[in-house]
Amino acid sequence: MYFSVGPQHPGSGHFRMKITLQGDIILNAEPDPGFVHRSVEKIAETREYLQNVPLIERQCLSDVSSVTLAYAMGIEELLGIEVPPRAQYIRVIMCELSRIMSHLYWLAIFGIFLGHSTMFMWPFGDRDILITETAEKIAGARVSYSYIIPGGVRYDLPDGIKEHTMKTLDYFQGRLKEYDAIFFSNPIFKRRTKGVGVLSRSEAIRLGVTGPTLRGSGVRGDIRKDAPYAAYDELDFEIPVYSEGDSYSRSLVRFREMKISSSIIRQAFENLPEGDFKVKTRKKVPEGEVFSRVEAARGELACYLISDGTRKPYRLKMSTPSFRNLPGFSLMKGCMLADMPPIYMSLDYWPLETDR
């Protein structure tokens, strides 16, 4: 039997999976992206460098900071400017906040996919009230704040934000324990994800998957450690790795990352240097090419930028983590239909990011 899952919003944006079934076994699962293609790369060639910041962050609305950071880092490298240390720390804070936001979104959708509606309500509630509110206090908008710009960040941190964030994170720590109790330690969740969709280490590298999907397969691949950017080399944090390669270990990677991200934010606030939060940049960017990499919530995001010396990019290519995780859908082959939702969610696939 052949049928489609989607394209009307199977969980995180318009996207279709073409499933071929025999009895209850999935013979073939082919992803069919492109329903939300907005040709960001083409439009970017017609706009000035700064105008592109709000444009490119629309390719991944749940994790906007890392996308804009990769782009800003590329421009800064071409311009040859040094970003002030205070801005680097603020960037780390925003990137980790947006990582938590993205993982909370993922967790909520995962909950509803497995029929656990409390797990849908809690993370969405916490995300909206705690994390996006903190982002709003810092950047002036909840989700798409265009806060990281070439040369630094748009505004300095407001007064009292440190206390507010610490209070938020204290509460969030308690919530994480509750998430663990009702969801990650839940025997039903374990039975539905353990041993389901196993991706071996060598296969993960061969298919080129990235992010938590890679780290759930026993590879310690994280750009924050391997090729540090912003202020990550001055902060102390660990990279969670699980070697089982199943849906459960991929989920645990993201769960532990939320805790680690909170600790990174705390450290960044403790060590926040004084000084400028941005430097002046020029509108014309010198000729050249640059390849900048960051670790976004779903994995490595690379920005390949080619400048011809004018005010607009000649070519901007974003290699996004969800696009690179597309081969992961082959994990569904041979599984039962009921295993499809946990595998789909454990890949944390985000259609907007793939289609750009």
Add this chain to the structure above:
Amino acid sequence: MNEAQIIDELRDKFGERIGTPERLRQHRIVVTVEKENLLDLAKFVKDTYDLNYAISVSGIDYPEQNKFVVVYHLCKMSEEGHLPLVLTLKVPVNRQTPRTPSLISIWQSVEWHERETWELFGIEFEGHPKLERLLLHEDWDEEFPNQFPLRKDFLLEDE
């Protein structure tokens, strides 16, 4: 793995068959190679330096020079993570007959990237198993026959 060593070794081994390897900055090496020598070079860098992980494949359009450039970004992934070095292979492709060998036999992970480049630039990857519509609408060919959105001669309405 020293970057200067890699550059020397590539120059010794391939000589005239590739362009001069260039070090853009720390961890970034760029090599230009004609498509006839692409498979040889790709096999060599994979076997010698163990660059087992393809990060991205991009196309660039240069209409004045009558060429496309296909760009592969490669790096090494081990159990302990990425190696920070990124090797860039640039393959110039004639704009009239845009064909180049697919590297899918060497890096499985280029499959979707090459398919995207085929769709948006119209560059044929020889040996790719599945060059089919990916991001664009399936009726694209009827509405815009022989047009490829990321080419420079495809103009947006407000341009």
